Amino acid sequence: MISFLQPLALLALAAAALPTLLHLLGRRLPPVVVFPAVRYLTATEREHSSRLRLRNLLLLVLRTLALALLVLAAARPVAQLSGGGSHPPTAVALIVDNSLSSRAVVDGALTLSVLRAAGRSVLLRLAPEDRLWIVLADGVPRRLTRLEAQAVLDSLRPTPLRLDLTAAVRAAAAAIAADPLPLTEVVLLSDLQASALSPQEPLDMRVLALEPPRAPLNRWIDSAWSQPRVWSPAGAVVAALGGAGDGHATTVRLAVGANDVSRAVAGAGEQVVLSGNVAARGWATAVVQLERDEFRADDQRFVALNVVPPAKTMATEGAGRFVADALAVLEQGGRVSPGDAVVLSDELGPTTTIVFPPSDPVLVGALNRSLADRGISWRFGQLLEGEWAITGAVGAAGVAAVFRRHRLLGDSRAIALAGGDAWLVREGNVVLVGSRMEVGWTDLPVSAPFVPFIDFLVNQVAARESWVLSATPAEVVELPAGTTALSRAGESFAASTGRMAAPLVPGVYFLTAAGGDTIGALELNYDVRESRLAAADVGLLRARLASDVQIMAARDLARELFSAARRVNLVGLCLVLALACVVLEFAVASSRGAGRALR
Amino acid sequence: MTNSTSQRLDLLDPYTVAQLGGIELVARGVVEGFLAGLHRSPFRGFSVEFAEHRPYQPGDELRYLDWKMLARSDRLFVKQYEEETNLRAMIVFDASASMDWSGSQDRLTKLEYSKRLVAALSLITLRQRDATGLIIFDEVVRDAVRARARSGHWWTLLLAIDRLVPGGGTAAEPALRMVTDLLRRRGLVILVSDLLLDRALVLRTLQYLRHRGHQVMVFHVMDPAELKLGGPAEARFRDPETGASVTARPRELRQVYESTVRRTVAAWRAACRGGGIDYHHVLTTLPFGYVLRRATARRTRLG
Structure with missing residues (x-):
């Protein structure tokens, strides 16, 4: 079976009609030449007309064929050889995107379960001679046997991490490129979020991508922050909502500890201010929550609150009149x-x-x-x-x-x-x-x-110097000087001043110093890019991932796998045949009709 | 007494020669040159009965010089004797439309070339006192001049040649048949034509003339462009006589066409030779002297 990698080029087949058109156009109104020896010409024509007709027909066919073959070569034809289920040993990189977005539920099924099933189909196609690499959301290629990969897939769960698909494909390509096996395949099982692609030059290779599940309607909290940073004891949390603008508003709640302190209604793309008053002094964890949707991971966002009493303040005469007036205003406002x-x-x-x-x-x-x-x-x-x-x-x-x-x-x-x-x-x-x-x-x-x-x-x-850091799970953060531990909900993790990877579980982590003083907080929330579930189209994938990305259903993907090994590129053959036609055409055209036959 | 080669009109390019003057002048120049180039006179037929003196012409055999006259007058004269039987020549001249064609502006048409050739031939025959006639034809006999040997007859022939207008088709048999009416005794028949006619029919008629005892000479006049097919990439070639046309690509047919023409010429030559007919293939670029020399080479009467 022959297929074409650039089928649009076949439109140029119309050019194959050019020789015929030129022939027909060229037949119009030849000039009249007075020639007394027409009887010799007539005799010549009579004797050789059939040979000449055959020759002209041959030239027409050769020219048409040469053009058609060139167009076919441009369409990059490939022939699929039937080889049953066997295939030559191949280095296979299997990218399974178990990033945060794989938690999205589509038609009642977890996205990851769809990816996992496709992964199992791929593993079933592997032969013992094949070499397998698996790349998960952490972006690290791991060389596994088929059984090990099966176990990994069985135990695979969505992670809170973000996966950069561009980096993952590059890592996978590098892994299989280092393998001595000449044949390679990259299989991408992902929801293909457009937000997971980074702008890089595409690789010149083939990537088989699973057709992603339909992205569910999703709303999320794009960002949330305390306003002002220190509550004394009143304050507000400002939240910006993201998501598809379906025109429906949703309820946004602000909870501090176990108590709801504020509630508002807002739509996607809007910003909402949730005011509150917290009696307890000290650090607290505030959570901004949305109504649950098909992708629940991004329906809440954590904010660190620092609630303290108003500072006892005075201004001397030397500070100036304006400072004294400003303090009076702040005193009236309870600040x-x-x-x-x-x-x-x-x-x-x-x-x-x-x-x-x-x-x-x-x-x-x-x-x-x-x-x-x-x-x-x-x-x-x-x-x-x-x-x-x-x-x-x-x-x-x-x-x-x-x-x-x-x-x-x-x-x-x-x-x-x-x-x-x-x-x-x-x-x-x-x-x-x-x-x-x-x-x-x-x-x-x-x-x-x-x-x-x-x-x-x-x-x-x-009065109250403090640090509030923001990070996503596993992101490297720089802790302030004096930090000895991170604590959250009674749990405590040892830490030290300097850079460290943030924990995986979202929440507010308090930075404690020696002696147990809280000197700041780390707001750990999911990467908001994982909330943008819209899938990239094949054009964007070919621009960012690889020049030959093919998106297909799970069944087709399993069938297409290893097809490159059984595929014969016919471009060279087409070019050779076209060249042969051109040479033959030149030879026939140079033969000067039936002259040789007469000599 | 002799002209240098560079001045001999019989050896110059016919087109160049034609620029020098009218048919009469050209024919005279050609004949003079042609005769000067001969080492012996083409005029044979001297008999024992003295007729008259005439001035020496280059080519005359020295044995006929009148040495006594030379001693007395210091001038060269040859003695001419009365022939017992004078030759009668009839030139049959094709004036069809196909003759009025040239493949290049720098060449004479076949008709113009033939006019000068006929004039020269007739002058040669008349100078040797052979009665010479002319039949001009295309698809019918257009003009006929009876054979005479008078010295002023050449002018009659020239007048007929000069006034002829190229006609339509070509049919040589009526003209050749007319020869039998005009030549009662055995004589010389000269056919000047491009032979774009029915070969079998003409050959039959020529054979008939041979059977009647006539010597027959054929000048097959062709333009070089008829030998090699040229023209645009594709053209409709039209016959000026019949109006028939053929569309062809010269590049494709060139070689086979040349082969066809070669075969045709060879067929004419073979057929004529088989029938005892002198055949001469003449291109319009060939100097007249060459043609005359070739033609007289095997003719006892002409040279």
Whole structure:
């Protein structure tokens, strides 16, 4: 049986009619030549007309055949040889996508179970001489026997991991390429998510892909974060919903611990704010949940909450009028309470102090000496004038401009910069700000973000420094200094400062330091790309995976497997025949009719 | 007494020669050149009975020189004797439409070439005092001039040649049959034609003439373009006489066509030779002197 890898090229077969058309067009109105010896010509024609007709017909057939063969070669014909069930020894790479998305339920069946069944069919086709590699969601090729692979498939469960199909195919191709067996096959059993492909040049090879199950309708929580980061004790969680816009809204709930604290209704693509008030102080785990759908793994998302009482705060006269007014507003809103736990001033106090530069430059020297006496390495440096933007983790204050500032001199990391210099730094319980909060120094006091900026200074920078990290399962994260363990729901995992792979189970993991203090949290949620279940079309697969990706049903896949070994490429044959036709045509055309026969 | 080779019109390209003047002038020049090239005169037939003197012509045999006359007048004369039986020649000239064709602008048509050839032949025969006549034909006899040996008869022949207009088809038998009426005694019949006619019929008639005791000479005139088929990639070749046409691709047929023509010429030659007929295949690019020399080579009367 002959098939074509580029069947569209067969459309060019119409070109095979060209010689006939040219012949017919060429027959139109030949010029008239007066020639007295027509009787000789007539005699010649009479004697050789049949031979000439045969010759012309032969030329026409040869030219048509040459064109047709060239077109056939362009269509890349292959002949399937019947070889029964046997095949030459082949290195087979079997990619089984048991990533998170394989948990999706389609028509009552788990996607992974469909992939597993197809995998078993593939294993049944393997001969003892074949070599098998299996690539699972971790992307690592493993050389297995058929029995071992069978056991792996039987025990296979969906993982919380994301599988990059492009990387998996490349890893599989590399594994079988290193095998001494000359014949190879790559079989891809996956839901073929478009979001699982990364932009890379396709490999020049054949990949047999299982036709993916129909993607179910899915909604998910694209992202969720605490607003503000520290609840005192009220706050909100903002959640963005993803999914197909089917026009139906769904209920979004916010639970802290075992209690639902807020509920809202939203549709795909919308953002919802879930407000709450938590009486218990300290770190808590908040969960944003959606109504369950066919893919449940992404119906909830974990958020770390830090609930603390309002900081006891006061501002000295040297901090300026605008700072005092902002504290009054925060006190009315319950964000701070009167006290001296945090002092905002232009001189160094005994407790946690947010220090602004003194209005009189003469006092800067004394302030720097106080900082040195306290063991603080930062100093107020030269007074600069100009216009700079504030960059760094300062929230909305980033829109403000700074016109006058002291260059802060020190070597630890700055929280915010202005003109490339440190502008906001913290060391110990001292926070230094490069500019006074006055109109001549910065336009912050007369802009909307000023009160949130003072709130940020007091509640996050000065009073309660904490880290909240985000990661996906098994992702490598960098833990803050002092971290000794991760704890979640009573379980504790030893950890150390530096890089480590995040756990596999989603949730909020609290970072504890020596002595049991919680210094931050790790929000571990599934990779949101696994929620985008839409399958890639064959064009995208051929652009990202391999030049010859063939998508087929499980039954066809098992049949097509090893067909390359029994397939004969007819391109060369077509080209040789076309060349033979051209040579023959040249020979016949050069034979000058029936002349030779007469000699 | 002799012309240099470069000045001899009989050896020049016919087209070039034709540019020099009319038929009469060309014919005279050709004949003079032709005779000058002969080492002996084509005129045989001297008898013992003295007739008259005539100026020496190149080619005349020296034995007929009148040495006494040379001594007296220092001029060359030959003695001419009365022939007992003068030859009578009849030229049968094909003036059909097919003769009025040339394969190139740099060549004479077959008709124009033949006119000059006929004029030269008639001048030669008349100079040796042979009565010479002319029959012009196409599909019918168009003109006939009785054979005469008068010195001014050549002008009559030239007038007939000069005024002829190429006609339609070709049928030589009526003209050849007319020869039997015009030549009562045995004589020489010269057929000048492209022979694009019924070969069997013509050969039968020529054989008949041979049986009547005539010597027969055939000049088969062809243009070189009739030997080798040329033209566009595909063309409709039309016969100017019959209007019949054949569509052909010269490139495909060239070789077989040449073979056909060669076979046809060979067939004419063989048939003529078998019947005691002198056959001469003449291309219109052949200098007249070559033709005349070849024609007279085996003819006792002509050379």
